[in-house]
Amino acid sequence: MNGYRRTRDGRFNLLRRIQGTLLAAGLWLLPVSTVEAREDWLDFTKRIESSWNARNLDAYLALWEFADEEAADRERSAVEQHIAGDETKLEIHAPRFDPSDEASLVAQAEIFSIREPRARAEQCLFRLKRRPGGWAIEERETLNQVEGLVHLGLDSTGRRADGLELKLEDFELRMHRGTLFSASPGIGLTAFVFVGEGRVRFTPRPQSEQEQLRQFCGRRTLDVRVRRVFVRLHPADFTRIVTRNRLDPDPLASQRLREARKAFSDWASQVYLLDASLPRSPWWTMPSAGEVVVKFDSRHGDLTFAATNQPEGLMLFHNKKRLQICLYPAAGKPVHYSDDRHADVDILHHDLHVSYDPKDDLFEAKDVLRLKPLSGASSVRFKLDSALNVHSITSREWGQHLFFRVRNQNALIVSLGSLVHQRDEFKLTIHYSGRLAPNQPQEDAQLHLSDDGMEREIAASVPKTYANRPYWYPQADFGDYATATVVFDVPREHLAVTGGERTRFETVGRRTIVEYRQDQPCRYITATFGRLQDAGALQDEALTLSGFGTAVTRGELRSVLSKSRDILRYYETLFGPCPYQHLNIILIEGTTPGGHSPPGMTIVSRRSMRLTRAMRSDPADFSDVPDFFLAHELAHQWWGHGVAPENYRERWLSEAFAHYAAALWVRHASGERDFTRIVERMAKWAIRSTDQGPIHLGYRLGHVKRDPRIYRAVVYDKGACVLNMLAGIIGKGPFFEALRELQRSNRFQKIGTDDLQRALESKAQLDLDAYFTAWVYDTPLPRLRPLLSRSHENSQYLTKVRVETQNLPGPVPLAVSLKFAHGPSLRHKENLDPSGSAWLYRTEERPRQIELNDDQGLLAIIKR
Secondary structure, three states, X not given: OOOOEEOOOOOEEOOOHHHXXXXXXOOOOOOOOOHHHHHHHHHHHHHHHHHHHOOOHHHHHOOEOOOOHHHHHXXXXXXXXXXXXXXXXXXXXXEEEEOOEEEEEEEEEEEEEEEOOEEEEEEEEEEEEEEOOEEEEEEEEEEEEEEEEEOOOEOOOOEEOOOEEEEEOOEEEEEEEEEEXXXXXXXXXXXXXXXXEEEEEEOOOOHHHHHHHHHHHOOOOEEEEEEEEEEEEOHHHHHHHEOOOOOOEOOXXXXXXXXXXXXXXXXXXXXXXXXXXXXXXXXXXXOOOOOEEEEEXXXXXXXXXXXXXXXXXXXXEEOOOOEEEEEEOOOOOOOOOOOOOOOOEEEEEEEEEEEEEOOOOEEEEEEEEEEEEOOOOOEEEEEOOOOOEEEEEEEOOOEEOOEEEEOXXXXXXXXXXXXXXXXXXXXXXXXXXXXXXXOOOOOOOOOOOOOOOHHHHHHHHOOEEEOOOOOOOOEXXXXXXXXXXXXXXXXXXXXXXXXXXXXXXXXXXXXXXXXXXXXXXXXXXXXXXXXXXXXXXXXXXXXXXXXXXXXXXXXXXXXXXXXXXXXXXXXXXHHOOOOOOEEEEEEEEXXXXXXXXXXXXXXXXXXXXXXXXXXXXXXXXXXXXXXXXXXXHHHOOOEOOXXXXXXXXXXXXXXXXXXXXXXHHHHHHHOHHHHHHHHHHHHHHHHHHHHHOOHHHHHHOOOOOOOHHHHHHHHHHHHHHHHHHHHHHHOHHHHHHHHHHHHHHOOOEEEOHHHHHHHHHXXXXXXXXXXXXXXXXXXXXXXXXXXXXXXXXXXXXXEEEEEEXXXXXXXXXXXXXXXXXXXXXXXXXXXXXXXXXXEEEEEOOOOOEEEEEOOOOXXXXXXX
């Protein structure tokens, strides 16, 4: 579970059992020595521990050899602070001889000290010196500390809260009448509960967030009565955000105490709580200055408002439904940001070994991460699903590392020890295990499984896939490009597939061992486990395609590989070289059509022909168009992995590009008519859903309504239409030149919409800001209304075409076609101005039909 384990007496111990493993593995750099010598220094470290833990200061100091009296006074003073509390524990482990001095030992240690209601964890190094009379402590160096650990409790002494107001950006809590109960004395006002009559009012600043709030509660402002409120904050912030400071005793406090305790019990454990087997657990961490969390019940359910120091630091969340209602930057914070901006380390490589039991979804795994420090942070944070138990985290330089799990966050925080000063690359080895279910069928599935048996049977036979969620291996908070070597150990009748080149395949007893090497950086690792069969490979110059299928689909894979090769060749003409030289393609049969495309890997699911029930219509469903899903997934090797969205708002740079690329492939393979039909279908969905939010809202589109079709209609379909419109405005040549340059200059990096805009503007020499503002960051779509008038003058027919416009951000190209009963049609290329345009045409024959169109399919979305 963590870096500590419970002993019989309930106290903690730092995984002493790992020491024997480390010694056997040669991780302790010991010279050749006698057994007696080793027992000698082991006995000495135990004497250090026992004197400290017994709080025998004189016995502990007697083990030292100080350089001078000043050094002795410093150590005495430091130790007195630890032993003066309620409890202290020192544990020494992983001692190593100094390679430059065989008479010196360096031993790492952890100290946990409690002075209720506070505690701290400290990592330090002991330097031990062999003297003629035995060993002595020469130095103790504190490397880093975990400060701000507190015990939260509720003080029964309530204070009158009548008239108090808590004000944060866009949010206010008015406490009309009631009682305020603060946290137990000794830690400051870091938590309080309000019980009584109050009111919460929240109006998000951005219009798009107001729309999400309207979808949740019916109004663009949340204005609700509240009876119970729980608040966590830094003590220094109380006087800054609460408008009245005087808190007199409340004679009605006893009547409200029971309800206050219930609120505290319900909510206190949900924020800033560590999952760690520390003495007297649980422990809470102290919020950073400026961070405030407010939990309250309302007629809409239990809600949480938080103001944090994150790039998007203001949020409203529904606790029970797990709904992210609002999320946006505080005033003055940049709208464009990268998830990687505040990373403390860069993950360079995963050396991942996984033993997997598909029957119980059981993992036993080890990941050796090669890391590059980016800051002087004393700890690093990874994502690892909370269902997985961490047994140890070690490094060659430090040995066993202290770590914590943060409840409800799938977070793993690792203290770096002596690596805090590291400037070069280093490795962390994380051992973990546990049962973890694979990705659940997405809530966007077009077909809801029934209980008639057939669909359940098919669903149960689908291979199990673990992608970037759940967090089945240690990874950065957000996808971090890294190379990888992955070794799988699975039952003999199963196969594991991931991205990259397969470099090993062998059967050992009743197990299959398979290894993959991904030499190009990948943003995340996906693994598929199942009764898969190898269908062979197709090599084309620098690209190798390998196929895997089930007993049902294996026979189709040769044609799928051939078609994939053709699609990839075509995409290289549009976007440049394929980012990955090895691509593993899995074809499975499922209950719905679709796919998934991790780095160096593509999974395509076709719907079983055994199913006859009709599917619900869906914006992304082009299963009636041959190879559309395959083309969409293959495009993700460029859009999503060759370059990746820099945050969740930029999802369209992955999905819209893949959707548009698939439509372009259809045009290339089947002709203009099929392409136009696809764009028109996309446009219908886009028009239907555009008022649900802008493209730039990313995966949150449809989240409040729990309708993922909204997300796909706006991000996939509207996004693809926007790309098509931009190509029409600047021309296909400059458009695809810009995309190739964007791929080339940002390979294996994250980009944002602003990067795309700059790339297009550079090639087109046009200012496209109005188009991006209207079509990506806002919701209205252009409309136009054609008006026609005809007259006859001097044996000629005069046709006037006037087009009125609405929401058109800038000029767009337009073609006016005049068709006649006799003779060829006339086609005029025009520019339609944002304010509207009119054109006059003189012809010898009266036009039978007048059409507005363009070569790029632009009018599929604006001709309504």
